[in-house]
Amino acid sequence: MGVCGSKPKGCVGMKNKLNLQKKRRRRRRIKGGPHHPSINRNRVEPSDPKDLAFTNPSFQGSSEAWFDPDAMIDSDGDDDEFYSVQDDVSQAGSLSNVVTPRFSNQVAYGNNTDSQVSCGDSQNEEQSRNESGSLHSCGFISNTFLPCLACDESLDVKKKPPSLTGSNTKKKLSITPSFKWKEGQENPILSLGKPILQRPIAGSQVKCSPLEKKMAECWSRIEPNIFKVRGRTFLRDKKKEFAPNYAAYVPFGVDVFLCPRKINHIARFVELPSVDSHGEIPPILVVNLQIPLYPAAIFQNEYDGPGMSFVFYFKLSENYEEDLPLHFRENIRRMIANEMERIKGFPIDTNASLRERLKILGRVVNLDDLELSATERKLMYAYNEKPVLSRPQHEFYSGENYFEIDLDIHRFGYIPRKGFETFQDRIKNCVFDFGLTLQGNKAEDLPECILCCLRVKEIDYTNYCQLSI
Incomplete structure (x- = not known):
């Protein structure tokens, strides 16, 4: 055939293959020898x-x-x-x-x-x-x-x-910082040049109207039995029923105040009516609903900033002792006195204040009149009228003839805060029922009764002024 002088690729490949076979045979011979452990393979x-x-x-x-x-x-x-x-x-x-x-x-x-x-x-x-x-x-x-x-x-x-x-x-990795209100920075709502109120009369900011009258910027009395609470048989069947038709306190006024910072113990800065106190139960109950007006943040370490206070004023019912059952009156007294109670638990029992059982009842009455997206509507119908314990976002203050409860929404979790933020511009279109009760955890605490309740109608908070403190 002739010598492969040009060394085509086939010849080079064959040569490499032969070299590989020779190496393998040589390895077999070396490994099979009598001095295999001491062979110098280098x-x-x-x-x-x-x-x-x-x-x-x-x-x-x-x-x-x-x-x-x-x-x-x-x-x-x-x-x-x-x-x-x-x-x-x-x-x-x-x-x-x-x-x-x-x-x-x-x-x-x-x-x-x-x-x-x-x-x-x-x-x-x-x-x-x-x-x-x-x-x-x-x-x-x-x-x-x-x-x-x-x-x-x-x-x-x-x-x-x-x-x-x-x-x-x-x-990319930076975490959205929590909102921190800077000193001297003006809020668009608070910088409208409105007068600052100096010790106004309690309940003078929002007028009262009959319940059946359709009227904005007002409040009305409601019957306590519109709320569903734990009944006598709740511990057995977990069913709720309409509350008894009486309340410990009845409303007599509502105020709305804007504030650059949340105001605690707001009863000090308004003029309450002069009512003599008889017994251990104060004649006036003040509920301060503190609502933020700044953005919610996931990793929030600031719980104060521009906001508003919805202040509800109640007086002790004239038929307090006749209408309310003994167990509920006793629980109100113990809550005001901040008494402790023993709670059974595993592995040991613990003590807790009876104030930890304070529960908020709320519902939006006119859901069908609000412009809600499909997701908002679904969430509102799912969580409307759901009671929630106010702990630990509450504070209590006592005065000469009053008892004040501050409910701090600034300290609520991110999800409810964010939901309220998206709903904030539609507060002026809402008709809202508000109530308080003490949760019944034992058979002797049932049925639950209403501590206080009222209805606020289409309140536009931008129409109100700041409170001087």
Whole structure:
């Protein structure tokens, strides 16, 4: 046939195959010899460099590549050795010293692939940079796979991937700060030039109207039996029933005040009617509903800022002792006196104030008249008239002839705060029923009775003034 002078690819492949077979036969003979444990395998000559697999980058600490040809043959092309253990971005913002091939396309290399540079040789570090200053391969492995980043700390020009502390990442990872009202910053509602009220008469801001009359900017008395509460058999069947048709306190006035900061113990700054106190029950009950007017934040550490106070004034019912059952009157007395009660629990019993059983009853009466989206309507129908314990967002204050309860919505959770924020502009269109009761946890505390209740109709808080404190 003739000599294959041009050395086509088929001949080169056949030669490589024969060389591989010779190596395998030689290995079998060596391993089968009598002195197998003490054989010096370092004298085995490697094959053509073109047939060598890439060396493990973990052995890049010296200027010469060390390899075991037998290990390479037995590896069966296992690619796991090309990946370092720590090939992710570290917390310090840099890559690990040994970079895996999956990161090789994110690093800039030089164009000269013939340079043979050791990662530990400082004299060749300058030669490993091309004209643009980027790094070449470290000499063991081609630029295509592993760039030399192990010795880049001593270089003037450093090519680093974006770190976790970079400016762009900071913007993405930054947490929305909680709203903090700055001193001197004006609120658009509070800066309308309205007069500041100096000790107004309690209940002089919002007028009263009959319940059946459709009228905005007013309040009305309602019957307590419009609320559903725990009945006598609640502990057995978990069913609620309409409350008894009497309340401990009846309303006599409503005020709305704007305030740059929430006002606690607001009864000190208004003129309450002069009523003599008889017995342990104060004749006047003041409920201060503190509502925020600043945005809600998820990670909120500020619970004060611009807002308003809906202040409800109640007086003791004339038929207090005749109408209310003994257990409810006793619980009111104990709540005002801040008495403790024992609560059974596992593994031991605990003591808690009876004030922790104060419960808010609320409902929007005219849901069908409000412009609600499908999601808002679904949520409102699901949670309307749901009672909620006021703890721990409440405070209590006692005066000469009054008892005050502050309900702090500023300290409510993010979800209810956010829901109220989206609903804030529609308060002026709402007809809202409000009531308080003491939750009955034992059979002797049932049925639950109403402490106080009233209805407010379409209150536009922007029409009211600040209170001087």
